[in-house]
Amino acid sequence: MEGGEEQQEPEVGMCANCGFLAKLRCANCRQAFYCKRECQREHWKNGHKDQCQPFQVLESAELGRYMVASRDLKAGDVILKEDPIVVGPKQITEPICLGCYARVDGSYRCQKCNWPMCGPACESSPDHLPECVVGQEIGSPIDIANFDEPNHFYEVIFPLRCLALKKKSPKKYEQLLSLESHYEDRKGTHVHQENQKSIVNFLRNYFFIQEFPIEDIDSSEKSIHTITGITDVNSLELRLKHSEVLGLYPTFAMLEHSCTPNSKHTFNKERQVIVKAAVDIKRGEHISTMYTHVLWGTAARRDHLKHSKYFMCTCFRCSDPTELGTHFSALRCKQCPNGFMLSAAPLDELAAWICTSCNATVTSDEVKEINLKIGEEVEAALAMPSVDSLEKLVQRHGKNLVHPNHFHLFAARHTLLQMYGRDPSSAGEESMKKKEKMCQDFLKVCTALDPGMSRLAPYAGIALYEYHLAVLARARQEPDAKHVDSAALKKDVETAKALLQQCIRVLQDEPEDQPEGQLCQVAQQNLAELRQWEATLSSP
Ligand SMILES: C[S@@+](CC[C@H](N)C(=O)[O-])C[C@H]1O[C@@H](n2cnc3c(N)ncnc32)[C@H](O)[C@@H]1O
Known part of the structure; x- marks a missing residue:
């Protein structure tokens, strides 16, 4: 809105x-x-x-x-x-400690309930209490043997912790139940059917939660489905050092x-x-x-919101076929050399796509097919990336099939701009020029799609850092005395400093235990070193 x-x-x-x-x-x-x-x-x-x-x-x-x-x-x-009123594992997760959420290997188990934990301190974490109480009372075995793959036992932890609030903190439970669950919209859907098996039946038939008084745990099927709906519609993902968990913030x-x-x-x-x-x-x-992925095209974002949050987005970006001038979903017209195909009505999933130049049309199904094909190619190229293969892919498709800013190519360009100058095959001056240009283009799209860097901070932060490397590479090429006072060198150093400062600003709120937060620290260090270098340049 x-x-x-x-x-x-x-x-x-x-x-x-x-x-x-x-x-x-x-x-x-x-x-x-x-x-x-x-x-x-x-x-x-x-x-x-x-x-x-x-x-x-x-x-x-x-x-x-x-x-x-x-x-x-x-x-x-x-x-x-x-x-948060509740924190706990995501529905699909590898075995993690139920106290601190670090990965576990099964070598330690809670002495009271037998869930794998990382040690005695975590065993007494208040977070772990609900499943520990149920485990002690009922004694159903926690049958986890493989610690390298997601385990279905964890699917019940978050709903159980929500249900246990009823006794532990009735006010929070009331707050939780006041959140939107889209219960009616979910009834009969695939998600509902899957949850019936993996959560509702498992909680009732394996952990026997209906044996607890209803005043402590409301174990009715409807309540459990309501809680899973509330979780899916409202929860946030927290990235911790070694895992991702969910939190509910009313x-x-x-x-x-x-x-x-x-x-x-x-x-x-x-x-x-x-x-x-x-x-x-x-x-x-x-x-x-933002409830969905900023780097997806309009059709994919709206589809995701429809199926996970039960509404059709009509925001400014979704209503604009050019996606704020970026042409993030635009395809090349096959009938004329210069036109791009854009949806005639982006809020209608079935609308035809029309060329901006010759008015040729294609169906939304044809568009889906092209996107699917490029998506698969990009995914395969990114699985084993090389400068050569990514460059060819970006150039070929950017010329023939899609707009150069198309979302699939955007992902490839993000990897490519980091590889220029790092990959031994691309160490030369030419590659650094390409890197600089690619960073500029990439940042232009980031700024158009997310002016406040609400979601694109990690992407933009990396591009700003890489951009500064490209500028600095040029500046450092001729550090001899005759170049020292040149206006070009000074300008490059100023630009590199400004890019690092912007990188630090964009990444300043990123957590220190995540790669983006660490990049922010590296950028701060680089900025200090650059200032020292600059001082030596201007000293006689
Ligand atoms: C996290 S809740 C937001 C609070 C919710 N409106 C409520 O009253 O509890 C998400 C739900 O709000 C509604 N919603 C949020 N943003 C919307 C939007 N841009 N357009 C239509 N509905 C939206 C949808 O029903 C969605 O599933």
Whole structure:
């Protein structure tokens, strides 16, 4: 949902502290009124401090609940910091410790329930309590032998932890159940049938959760399906050092989807989610996140949202056949030399595609087929990448089949731009020129698709870093005295510094234990070294 509906704010209200008629209001949330400053100070001390948020949750027939900014937000402003109500393994996961979520090899098991863990400290983690209690009571064997492959036993952990909230924390359970489950939409679908076997039946017929009092665990089929729906629609994926887990954050779950989101989020070590404005957001504007993959074309994104989140996206990017001028899904016209085929109506999956130049048409099925074919080729090339094979693929398809910015080629270009200058076959000056140009083109598309770097920070961060390497390679070619004062060298050093600074800005929120966070640290070190080198250049 783009833009903001006009929100008419009331001009007067009741003082939140003493109940008198009031005109002053809290500048952050704009929801609490005060009759005088003393009342505002009092109210802040008495709890408003913890409740004051720069957003409001509203509701509409189209979106359900959604968030709007309650004041103007600057890019980088913190919108929300929230604890999860449940954390646990993803539905499909290799065996991991149920306390710290590191991979396990089976050499240690919980003394009480026999689930594989990494040691005694994790055994007493509060996260692990629900399955540990069920395991102790029921005593069903935890039959995990292969530790290298995903194991179906883990499928029940997250739903079980959600169900156990009923006794452990009734307030959180209520909060959880208030989230959207799309229960009716899911009934009878393949997902529902699979969950019936792997989660509902397994919890009831193997772990016998119906033996627990209903006041402790609601083990009805409907409740378990509702919980799996809530999880699929609302949960977030947390990347930890050695695994990925899920978390449910009830306020975060109020954020609507947009394919050009205006917020970004990260997690801290306490597993809180921190949501920041990715771009400036005006008061009253909707605040959005992204539920799907920013580097997929419109048809794939909409299809994914339809089947996993049960709505058809109509955002600005989805409605624009050029995808914000990038031509990310455009094909080459086979009837004329210069035209590109674009969907005549991108919000209609079955609409024909029309040439921008000669008006020739192709069906949406033909488009799907071409995409499938290129997708397979790119996947095969990326499985064993070489500069030569990727270059040929990008050039051939970019000339004959698809727009050079097409999403399938974009993935190949991301690998290629990192290989130039690293792969021994591409160490020369020519390759570095290609690298520089490819980084520029790549970053142009990133900026158009995701101006706030909400999702593309890791991609753009790498491209900025590689771009600086290409510029620096040119600058370092002639470090002799006669070149020292040349304007070209100075300009290159300035450009390389600016690229590193931008790389650091883009990656600054990435976790330190992830490759992107580590790249940010490398960029900081490189920047310091570059400044030292620059100083030696200008010293007499
Ligand atoms: C994480 S929940 C968001 C909160 C939800 N609206 C509610 O009231 O609980 C995701 C669901 O919100 C709705 N939704 C989110 N973004 C939407 C959008 N851009 N267009 C239509 N529906 C959307 C869909 O029903 C989706 O499955």
